[in-house]
Amino acid sequence: MGKTISAxxxxxxxxLGLTIAEMTNPAKVLAFLDLFGNWDPSLxxxxxAAFLVTLAGYRLSWLRKQPVFAEQFQIPGNRQIxxxxxxxxxxxxxxxxxAGLCPGPAIAALGFGGTKALMFIAAVVAGVLAYDLTALKPxxxx
Amino acid sequence: xxxFTPLTATIGGVLIGIxxxxxxxxxxxxxxxxGIFAGAAFANRGDRGWxxxxxxxxxxxxxxYALASGESPPFELNxxxxxxxxxxxxxxxxxxxxxxxxxxxxVCGLARLSPRSLVSVxxxxxxxxxxxxxxxxxxxx
Numbered sequence: 001m002g003k004t005i006s007a008x009x010x011x012x013x014x015x016l017g018l019t020i021a022e023m024t025n026p027a028k029v030l031a032f033l034d035l036f037g038n039w040d041p042s043l044x045x046x047x048x049a050a051f052l053v054t055l056a057g058y059r060l061s062w063l064r065k066q067p068v069f070a071e072q073f074q075i076p077g078n079r080q081i082x083x084x085x086x087x088x089x090x091x092x093x094x095x096x097x098x099a100g101l102c103p104g105p106a107i108a109a110l111g112f113g114g115t116k117a118l119m120f121i122a123a124v125v126a127g128v129l130a131y132d133l134t135a136l137k138p139x140x141x142x
Numbered sequence: 143x144x145x146f147t148p149l150t151a152t153i154g155g156v157l158i159g160i161x162x163x164x165x166x167x168x169x170x171x172x173x174x175x176x177g178i179f180a181g182a183a184f185a186n187r188g189d190r191g192w193x194x195x196x197x198x199x200x201x202x203x204x205x206x207y208a209l210a211s212g213e214s215p216p217f218e219l220n221x222x223x224x225x226x227x228x229x230x231x232x233x234x235x236x237x238x239x240x241x242x243x244x245x246x247x248x249v250c251g252l253a254r255l256s257p258r259s260l261v262s263v264x265x266x267x268x269x270x271x272x273x274x275x276x277x278x279x280x281x282x283x
């Protein structure tokens with residue numbers, strides 16, 4: 001119960017951060033990716049601020065033996081830099097550049113982004129299904 | 143750079159960081175949205191509830207913000223249906239194959255100082271920027 005409530009509240013804070021920074025607006029994200037146009041560095045600052053807070057906060061969190069509402073910290077153990085990682089990032093980056101939407105902002109925009117946000121998420125689900133229901137799937141869903 | 147919004151970008155980024163830290167310290171999980179999303183359907187049964195709760199919070203946040211501020215957050219997307227669908231398929235498939243997106247690799251992974259995440263971020267940033275450059279060159283931007 002504590003775990004579920006915690007996740008709900010953290011999701012809310014995450015969504016609020018995206019909304020305040022206007023990362024839920026595809027035009028704003030595309031303006032960041034448009035290096036050679038009227039460049040908007042905002043997204044870099046969002047990621048930079050989030051990175052610094054998380055960098056410090058994770059280390060404080062890990063001073064405890066275990067999370068408050070779970071048995072253990074679940075940190076990805078895969079250390080391998082392979083073609084799956086690179087090709088996955090490449091395909092994701094192309095999709096991101098086509099619409100200016102990545103998973104977090106796209107899900108957050110479901111309630112106000114109209115048909116286009118719904119259409120995008122439906123396609124994301126199809127892309128996830130294409131992966132998870134085929135032989136490409138490895139052992140766990142991260 | 144007249145569209146640069148440093149104040150709201152910093153506040154938003156700090157909130158995202160706080161969210162990632164809280165999720166780790168309370169539930170022990172990485173705040174990677176693509177993984178949370180896919181796992182809401184595909185994770186083990188007992189591992190799905192917190193994912194749905196996170197996603198509900200994520201969807202609710204802008205609506206609460208809209209109620210409080212009196213205006214809907216902007217959502218400007220000029221792309222047509224075929225482009226949006228192609229983009230979604232690539233994002234869905236690519237984030238699964240590459241084990242993460244802007245949040246999981248870009249924020250949490252970099253904060254863990256993961257070399258995998260650094261590679262991922264460099265590749266998807268380059269790919270995103272190259273895609274926009276090519277799109278603008280082809281269709282005018």
